Amino acid sequence: MDSYEFLLYLGVMAGVTYLVRAVPFVLVKNKIENKYVRSFLGYIPYAVLAAMTIPGVFYSTRYFLSAVCGFVTAVLLAYFGKSLITVALSASLAVFVSGIVIDCF
Template sequence: MDNTTLLFVVVMMAAVTYLPRMIPLVLLGEVKPPPFFKSFLRNIPFAVLGALIFPGIITSTGKPLSAMVGGLAAVILAFFRLNLIIVVFGGIGAVFLCEILF
């Protein structure tokens, strides 16, 4: 692929990424959806978070063991409602320790 084609591809990538982000937000705002759909939309954050976390987390560090240890550390810290930054660094620290030790 020459650079001009590649440039065009990147612009197309931007378009197909932006449109699904833009269309619902601009068009759905004034629509009052029926109750079922409204509750469906309210469930999305929790469902999408679940689906994003697992099983993707397993391959996030290169080693399933350290990834699971890091994930577990994050779950424990999050359970006690610690600040998000602490949860993030706690997860990173747990993976780092695990990679050093094993």
């Protein structure tokens, strides 16, 4: 992908992202009443994140096994209500340590 093409894609990407944020903020003054639409919109973020995480997370590191270690660490810490940064960095640490252990064998 050359620079011109990159900027074209970036423009579309940033433009859509901006409009999705700003348009409702500027224009909409009333609350959406339809409960199905509200629910659909409310579920979207979790569905998106779940689809992006599984199974992608298991192939995000050199070893499948160390990715599993990172994943389990993240799920456990998140379950016990740790902050975003704690969960993210602990998962990294788990991948780091297990990666070195696997390298040793």
